[in-house]
Amino acid sequence: MNTQFKKGVLDLCVLNQLIREDRYGYELTELISRELEVTAGTLYLILKRIKDDGYVTTYLRESDSGPARKYYHLTEKGRDYLQKQKAEWLEFLEKAGKLLA
Amino acid sequence: MNTQFKKGVLDLCVLNQLIREDRYGYELTELISRELEVTAGTLYLILKRIKDDGYVTTYLRESDSGPARKYYHLTEKGRDYLQKQKAEWLEFLEKAGKLLA
DNA sequence: AATTACTATATTGCAATACATAATAGTATG
DNA sequence: CATACTATTATGTATTGCAATATAGTAATT
Numbered sequence: 001m002n003t004q005f006k007k008g009v010l011d012l013c014v015l016n017q018l019i020r021e022d023r024y025g026y027e028l029t030e031l032i033s034r035e036l037e038v039t040a041g042t043l044y045l046i047l048k049r050i051k052d053d054g055y056v057t058t059y060l061r062e063s064d065s066g067p068a069r070k071y072y073h074l075t076e077k078g079r080d081y082l083q084k085q086k087a088e089w090l091e092f093l094e095k096a097g098k099l100l101a
Numbered sequence: 102m103n104t105q106f107k108k109g110v111l112d113l114c115v116l117n118q119l120i121r122e123d124r125y126g127y128e129l130t131e132l133i134s135r136e137l138e139v140t141a142g143t144l145y146l147i148l149k150r151i152k153d154d155g156y157v158t159t160y161l162r163e164s165d166s167g168p169a170r171k172y173y174h175l176t177e178k179g180r181d182y183l184q185k186q187k188a189e190w191l192e193f194l195e196k197a198g199k200l201l202a
Numbered sequence: 203a204a205t206t207a208c209t210a211t212a213t214t215g216c217a218a219t220a221c222a223t224a225a226t227a228g229t230a231t232g
Numbered sequence: 233c234a235t236a237c238t239a240t241t242a243t244g245t246a247t248t249g250c251a252a253t254a255t256a257g258t259a260a261t262t
Contacts, residue, residue, distance in 0.1 A: 002186065004220065005193045007247055008105025013200035026211050035196040042248055044213060049247090066210035067256045085103065086201060092106045093194070095136040099114035100187060105247065108220055127238050143221055145240060150220090167237035168229045 001037050010038065011046050012089065015055060015074065015082040024061075024069035047072060055081055102138050111139065112147050113190065116156060116175065116183045125162075125170035148173060156182050 010032070017023055017031055029043045050056050055078030060068045074082075111133075118124055118132055130144045151157050156179030161169045175183075 001193065002109050002189055003218090003248060004109025005190065006197075007108035007220080008103050009197050009201075010248080013197060016201050024211080025213095029211095032200065035200055036193075039249065039251095040212080041214080041250070041252095045248080048213085063210075063257090065257070067212070067254095069211070088103055089106060089201070092102065092137075096107075096110050096114060099133065099136055100110075100117050100190070104221060104245090108247080111221080125238080126240095130238095140222065140224090141239080142223070142225095142241080146221080149240090164230090164237080166230070168227095168239075170238070 006036060006038070009089065010036070010042070011050055012082060012085050014043070014046050015050060015078055016086075018056065018072055018074040018078070019082075022071045022073045024071045026069070028072070050078065053081075054078070107137065107139070110190065111137070111143070112151055113183060113186050115144070115147055116151060116179055117187075119157065119173055119175040119179070120183075123172045123174045125172045127170070129173070151179065154182075155179070 056072045
């Protein structure tokens with residue numbers, strides 16, 4: 001899969017998984033990679049980024065099947081960002097679509 | 102406009118403009134930037150890349166309104182590449198779409 | 203029981219790629 | 233001379249890929 005296509009969209013995919021419920025990193029890795037080829041390293045970098053940007057907050061919770069899980073929670077700022085970026089993405093698709101028609 | 106969204110798609114947009122006729126760089130810059138925000142520098146880098154990759158050939162032709170124009174011609178290899186990448190792009194959109202729904 | 207191996211989970215460093223920005227330069231025309 | 237047309241290149245930045253590391257449980261093997 002063309003690596004470049006994912007640039008900028010991957011973080012939206014991640015944020016979008018957090019709309020309804022908090023999830024932990026490993027879980028997100030599995031979820032996303034069901035559709036797109038993504039390695040854990042890439043995912044965790046994205047998680048770090050969206051946390052640094054204030055789009056998510058995190059908290060630890062023990063697991064009964066391994067190390068503690070770090071859960072990610074979408075903030076109001078993250079929700080706003082996601083909404084606006086999704087709109088921009090659709091707008092981009094429309095314009096690019098014209099050039100690719 | 103989110104800079105990252107364009108990664109990997111811009112060169113397809115350029116190649117796609119060459120399907121029916123040869124075009125020169127400045128012309129392509131104008132064409133593409135009607136839809137997407139792109140500067141000449143970026144466009145010329147892409148043109149250099151797709152030429153190095155053998156997707157286009159070039160030739161000079163004088164203009165009656167300025168310096169000579171460098172025309173870009175899509176090769177058979179470029180046509181193949183474009184077709185495959187467009188298919189991959191659509192496939193990517195479908196998968197990303199699921200994650201963004 | 204002790205050792206080993208494997209799964210679940212998180213993190214980090216370095217390399218590669220593509221776009222942005224800005225500067226340069228040459229030709230023709232008003 | 234100023235401006236529009238045309239092409240090129242250098243430097244910076246952001247995002248992903250790949251690979252390695254680390255830790256805690258669980259299962260398997262000796």
